[in-house]
Amino acid sequence: MKVILFGASGMVGQGVLRECLLDPRVESVLVVVRKSLGVRHPKLAEVIHRDFLDFSMLSREFAGADACFFCLGISSVGRGEEEYTRVTRGYTLAAARALPADPALTFVYVSGEGTDSTGRGRSMWARVKGRTENELLAMDFHAYMFRPGYIQAMHGATSKTPLYRWLYRVGSWLYPVLRRVIPGHVTTTENVGRAMLEVTGWQGSGEHVLDSARINLAAWASGTEGGSTS
Secondary structure (H helix, E strand, C coil): CCEEEEECCCHHHHHHHHHHHHHCCCEEEEEEEECCCCCCCEEEEEEEEECCCCCCHHHHHHHCEEEEEECCCCCCCCCCCCHHHHHHHHHHHHHHHHHCCCCCEEHHHHHHHCCCCCCCCCCCCHHHHHHHHHHCCCCCCCCEECCCEEEEEECCCCCCCHHHHHHHHHHCCCCCCHHHHHHHEEHHHHHHHHHHHHHHHCCCCCEEEEEHHHHHHHHHHCCCHHHHHH
């Protein structure tokens, strides 16, 4: 399997990259980044790209892809709707449209719990992500929307946002409690990565919108469910 990964420098993307490099089903991983990750691995290649609203010149690099995992995103805190939409919707759809025209390709988008697919809610971020989801689901590939709630960072994955890094550091002890009290609303970076690899084999079947509980089930189906062993 040839995987294209966006957002590999972020917390979720780091976890997804790790699972891709460990999985024997994955032949190669191409990460699209603005600056080098500084990671070396026989399966890993990276392309440095600046304009995330136009990936048309990367058609050669994208050729033959079997799956695209889109983990890139920003917080809506302190941002207006125009800026948030440009990144959240604009970058995502630009990537999706630049992929090979292959109905067998799988595209997985990391959205979020509370996303509003109706477009009528009050929350700006939820409406923007909902519109993005709807457009991806209408495209000619196998699209899966991941809507995780709380995500526990595993295996050294860290957020690029200082506030989030601090919150995860001071709150990490809560994860075992949350997992017992609200198991349907928590997952891990490991499980997200494993679930993404699992849905590539669904070939358009099953649920296309997965919450934390469904993500964890998919991760379990792919092998050992990471949150219980790490």
